[in-house]
Amino acid sequence: MSLSTQTPLHTGQSRPALILLAILLAIFVIPTSISGTAVALPNIAMQLKPELTTLQWVVTAFNLTFACFTLAWGAVADIIGRRLAFTLGALIYAAGALISATATDILVLDCARAVAGIGAAAIFSAGSAILATEFDAAARLKAFAMAGAAVGIGVGIGPTLSGLLVENIGWRAIFYVHAGIIGVVIAIIPAMRLQAPHFSNARIDYIGIALFVLSALLLVTGIVQGSQWGWSSRDTLGLFVLSVVSFAAFILAERYQRQPMLDLSILRNRQFVGWCLATVTPSFGFFTLLTYLPSYLSSVAGYSAGTTGLAMLLLALPLFICPVISAKLVEAGIKAKTVLFVSLGVLIVGDICLLFISTGASLLAFAGPMLLVGAGTGLCAGLADGQALGNVAPEKSGLAAGFLNTLRLGSETIAIAFYGSLLATNLHKVMSADLPDFATALDIKLLANTVATGNLTTPLQMVDASHAELFRTFMDSSYNASFHSVMLVLIGICILLSIVIIKLLSPSENTKPRLAAVSDQA
Structure with a gap:
């Protein structure tokens, strides 16, 4: 694929403050979801009465899809444009958060959390790419420093914020708050005037994405379930073997793809x-x-x-x-x-x-x-x-x-x-x-x-x-x-x-x- 270099911020065609605000708000929410959601598990268990394994997937499903889809979204963002990828990520995350907040069944909640993880992957990949391409060397350093601080703040106050919401309002409030903050991000996006990438005959590597996601899903699922099934069990080892085979197929496919992920x-x-x-x-x-x-x-x-x-x-x-x-x-x-x-x-x-x-x-x-x-x-x-x-x-x-x-x-x-x-x-x-x-x-x-x-x-x-x-x-x-x-x-x-x-x-x-x-x- 061939993409043109995007116009840097100092040309005056972009609004750096709004771009930075949208990305910082978005990447702040994601670590609060990772570190804070676990606080709500006892309350979720009392209301939805799930089995232990399905309860654990409230946290695991988000982390799993977040990790698995990040690379795929990074490649897609280079093709469809970072702003569009960032927008799709915000919309998907908001949808996952709203479904989580209204879920009355533990399996629905698990699936909604997995959807939110897919959106979070797009936000992180496209957001990082925007910071890297829209800011020049000096401004980029500051932008990424602020992004790192936003992640740190999210990780740090996630459990405290979630605890206060659960204690005073209820566990559903956590996901409503997440959806609300991402809603602010979505409202800012139209003002993010990024230079649209120009490409010729660019194609999304669906085969590569599918094989990579499959390999990652198998690997992480094996790691997550290994402690319950036993690390030397047939099921656990089978997942690891299938993951290796899938990853080998991914590497082989990428060598022959015209536009690899x-x-x-x-x-x-x-x-x-x-x-x-x-x-x-x-x-x-x-x-x-x-x-x-x-x-x-x-x-x-x-x-x-x-x-x-x-x-x-x-x-x-x-x-x-x-x-x-x-x-x-x-x-x-x-x-x-x-x-x-x-x-x-x-x-x-x-x-x-x-x-x-x-x-x-x-x-x-x-x-x-x-x-x-x-x-x-x-x-x-x-x-x-x-x-x-x-x-x-x-x-x-x-x-x-x-x-x-x-x-x-x-x-x-x-x-x-x-x-x-x-x-x-x-x-x-x-x-x-x-x-x-x-x-x-x-x-x-x-x-x-x-x-x-x-x-x-x-x-x-x-x-x-x-x-x-x-x-x-x-x-x-x-x-x-x-x-x-x-x-x-x-x-x-x-x-x-x-x-x-x-x-x-x-x-x-x-x-x-x-x-x-x-x-x-x-």
């Missing part, structure tokens, strides 16, 4: 791949903690739900300001790569500090490590997106944005599933070795899975009251030991990823930046 040549760009991988490291070092640390704080550390919710702001607060700080540092002349390497170091140091915290630790002991982890993630947020997309040709920015966000979201899904599985595995191992004599009649696998969710109350009811205190101490120490074992593995993954990133971003004779402006900053 994924131009494989983009993966030969070391700078682009390096900056893309920079978004994967926080998936293992930050987002796993965002999901599972509340269980540790409320169960092992013994904090109340309210205190735990406030404590989690320590992880999210740096994301409000660090993306802007990152942009300011680059503006001041510090190389973008230097800022990135520092951010990776800060993230890893924060995770390492968590290894020295044990049961009975005060909230103050958690504050330092959590702030460091959040700061390391925040310094990278926005910066990596802007630098990655700045290293590809403008006509491929939609495809590049789709690949970037697919890699980020896919790695988050994998990291979170991996954490849960590894935690349960370690708990089973530790508890099997040290299970007290008075608890030998308990199903050790069920016990480990229950404790892994942070539920230490139910197991206490399974032993004699005279042993309750001792059994509670046993569960605390087992969870604490397993938590530290998992953190060691995650830290190792972050270190390996950082080494690969540094290698890819190191100067090379074959590395030629796509955009001179980005090269100067990096």
Whole structure:
């Protein structure tokens, strides 16, 4: 496909403030949906009375389609135009939110959440491409920093906002609010005067999209269901095998497509791949903690739900300001790569500090490590997106944005599933070795899975009251030991990823930046 370079903002033909406002509002809503919807699950369960697995898909269905369709929307946006793709995404998301708000059946709610995820994928892919092509080098840096801050704010206040809405109005209010904000975005879109792309004989790669989405759906479904079916079960392994086969068919098809969804040549760009991988490291070092640390704080550390919710702001607060700080540092002349390497170091140091915290630790002991982890993630947020997309040709920015966000979201899904599985595995191992004599009649696998969710109350009811205190101490120490074992593995993954990133971003004779402006900053 051949697309003309879109007119940059400084020509005066566009309205940068309105463009930025629409995109920031849209990408703010999406992380609030990811981090906040889980708060409503108990209330949804009481009203709709679903089975546990169908209830879990209220969250999983959104994450699944979001991750699977991001790359597809990036490619489509390059063909039909980024504004049209962004508009379609906003409309689809709004429809999914409204259906979610009015659903009276859990399966309808699950499907509506999947629809909203498809819209969210279009918003992220097309929105990122618009920022990359409509803003020049200096303005692009600021725009992506603000976008990173918007994501951080959404992640941080999502649980708090959702909790207030559920407590005072009801769980349906969450989705009405999401639909309302996206409604404002839709009202702004007509004023987003972007240069329409011109193309000749451009075609949507339906075969590539279908094979990629199928492969991603099979993979993520296998990861999500693996903890319930068993990771070595025939069903789980079958999904993984079919995913590999589908992905191999996708790669083969793309090699012979005249206008492929994924131009494989983009993966030969070391700078682009390096900056893309920079978004994967926080998936293992930050987002796993965002999901599972509340269980540790409320169960092992013994904090109340309210205190735990406030404590989690320590992880999210740096994301409000660090993306802007990152942009300011680059503006001041510090190389973008230097800022990135520092951010990776800060993230890893924060995770390492968590290894020295044990049961009975005060909230103050958690504050330092959590702030460091959040700061390391925040310094990278926005910066990596802007630098990655700045290293590809403008006509491929939609495809590049789709690949970037697919890699980020896919790695988050994998990291979170991996954490849960590894935690349960370690708990089973530790508890099997040290299970007290008075608890030998308990199903050790069920016990480990229950404790892994942070539920230490139910197991206490399974032993004699005279042993309750001792059994509670046993569960605390087992969870604490397993938590530290998992953190060691995650830290190792972050270190390996950082080494690969540094290698890819190191100067090379074959590395030629796509955009001179980005090269100067990096």
